[in-house]
Amino acid sequence: MAAAKAYSLLCKKENAHEDPIYCCAWTKIMPTGDSNEKAKDYIVTAGLDGISKVWEIKNNKLELLHVLKGHSMAIVSVAISPDGYTLATTSLDSILIIWELSTGNKVHEIETGSIDTWKVAFSPDGTKSKDSKYIASGTVDGNICIFDETQGKLIHTVEAHTKDVRSIEFSPNSKLVVTASNDGFVKLFNVASGDLQGSLELKTWVLHVGFSPDGACIAAGTGDGEVVIASTSGLKILKTFQDHSHIVWGVQFNSSSEKVVSVSKDKSINIYECPKLQTNKK
Numbered sequence: 001m002a003a004a005k006a007y008s009l010l011c012k013k014e015n016a017h018e019d020p021i022y023c024c025a026w027t028k029i030m031p032t033g034d035s036n037e038k039a040k041d042y043i044v045t046a047g048l049d050g051i052s053k054v055w056e057i058k059n060n061k062l063e064l065l066h067v068l069k070g071h072s073m074a075i076v077s078v079a080i081s082p083d084g085y086t087l088a089t090t091s092l093d094s095i096l097i098i099w100e101l102s103t104g105n106k107v108h109e110i111e112t113g114s115i116d117t118w119k120v121a122f123s124p125d126g127t128k129s130k131d132s133k134y135i136a137s138g139t140v141d142g143n144i145c146i147f148d149e150t151q152g153k154l155i156h157t158v159e160a161h162t163k164d165v166r167s168i169e170f171s172p173n174s175k176l177v178v179t180a181s182n183d184g185f186v187k188l189f190n191v192a193s194g195d196l197q198g199s200l201e202l203k204t205w206v207l208h209v210g211f212s213p214d215g216a217c218i219a220a221g222t223g224d225g226e227v228v229i230a231s232t233s234g235l236k237i238l239k240t241f242q243d244h245s246h247i248v249w250g251v252q253f254n255s256s257s258e259k260v261v262s263v264s265k266d267k268s269i270n271i272y273e274c275p276k277l278q279t280n281k282k
Contacts, residue, residue, distance in 0.1 A: 007229070007239040010060040010259070011271040019048035021263035023077050024250040029084035029102070041254065042101060043261050044087060045269055046075035052089050054101060055269070062269060066104030070097050134191055136177050138165025144179055146191060156194035160187055167208045172215045176232070180206035186220050186228075188235060198235040202228060208250050212257035216277040219260050221248030227262045229274050238277075243270050 025044045031037040041057040042065070052068040052075060071091035079088045080101065087099040090112070098108040135147040142161035147154050161181035168179045176197060179187050182205045188197040205223035212218070217238065220228045225244035230237050246265035253260050253274070260272045 005258070005273055005275040007241075007275065008273045009241065009243050009270060010273050011057075011062060011269075012243060013055075013062045013269040015267050016045060016062070016263075016269045017047055017049050017051065017053065017267050019267065020246075020249070020265040021045050021267060021269065022047040022074065022249045024252055024261050024263045024269070025078045025080045025087075026252050026254050026261050027080040027084040027101070028255045042080075042084070043269070043271075044078050044080065044101070045263055046078050046089060047249070047263070048074045050075055050091065050093075052078060052087070052099070054087075054104060057271070060271065062271075068099055068104055068106075070106055070109065071095060134170070134174060136168050136170065136191070138168045138179060138181075140164045142181060142183065144168060144177070144189065146177070146194060158189060158194050158196075160189065160196075161185060166206060167210075169210050171211050171232070172213055176215075178209050178211060178218055180209035180220055182206075186218065186230070186235065188232065198232075200228075200230055200235040200237070202226075205247075207247060210252055212253040212274075212276075213255055214257040214276065216257065217253070217274070219251040219253060219262075219274075221251045221262055221264075223247050225264065225266070227251055227260065227270070227272065229260065229272075231277060239274065241270070241272055244268065 023046055028039050028041050030039045043055045046052040050071040054066040055062040056065045071093050073092040075089050075091045077090045087101045090096050094112045096110040135149050137145045144158045144160045146156040161183045163182035165181050170177050177189050184202050186200040207221050209220040218230050227241040229239045244264040244266050248262050248264050250263045257276055260274050262270045
């Protein structure tokens with residue numbers, strides 16, 4: 001019988017960039033047709049240096065595949081399309097760039113004007129919000145706003161936090177939204193009703209939060225360098241990793257919900273083993 005998996009640090013890539021790393025994304029590309037090739041895992045990181053790096057994961061080690069140069073200022077968001085082949089990056093230079101992930105080639109460059117674009121994301125079908133119905137946003141005064149995209153109207157304004165909302169994300173089934181704030185709280189809300197479903201108080205700012213693809217867990221990155229894994233049900237802390245020496249700016253689960261990548265102001269990339277929760281299926 002195979003040994004049970006335990007929470008652990010699998011890989012630490014120090015000085016992965018020359019400057020603080022602000023964002024990350026993880027994807028798995030499946031072979032097409034009758035190919036005998038195995039699926040490949042890739043992580044994309046970017047930050048203050050204005051450079052995106054594409055890493056291939058082999059035996060829990062990161063191998064640098066591409067260095068993507070095209071932005072003149074810090075990159076604040078990266079996203080990968082559902083099929084894993086397309087990468088989008090946004091920067092304080094007010095430019096959005098679309099890349100081909102496997103080759104590193106630039107596909108499109110879009111000027112977004114004088115307004116900073118702080119977040120970019122692909123939906124599961126690559127066209128709209130998570131379920132093509134709801135859109136959620138967070139504000140500097142701590143509120144979250146939930147819009148019904150099909151009706152084109154605001155349906156909820158929730159006084160969620162006492163300080164800036166730093167991160168907001170829909171659950172995989174779009175029924176919940178998780179938020180993180182400078183007030184040190186992670187909170188869960190029901191999308192349809194706007195009701196609070198759970199609250200978790202951490203010791204300091206929470207810069208980023210995201211769901212596992214199976215919806216069972218969330219991962220959060222904090223201002224004191226911690227990566228916190230909690231169950232979605234009840235927001236119970238399952239594990240707190242303390243392997244970064246500075247602010248954790250980005251966290252993301254892999255496609256199987258069993259590993260988490262984190263990036264930090266300390267310029268390092270960490271990969272963690274996070275055993276899947278056993279859920280009762282009816």
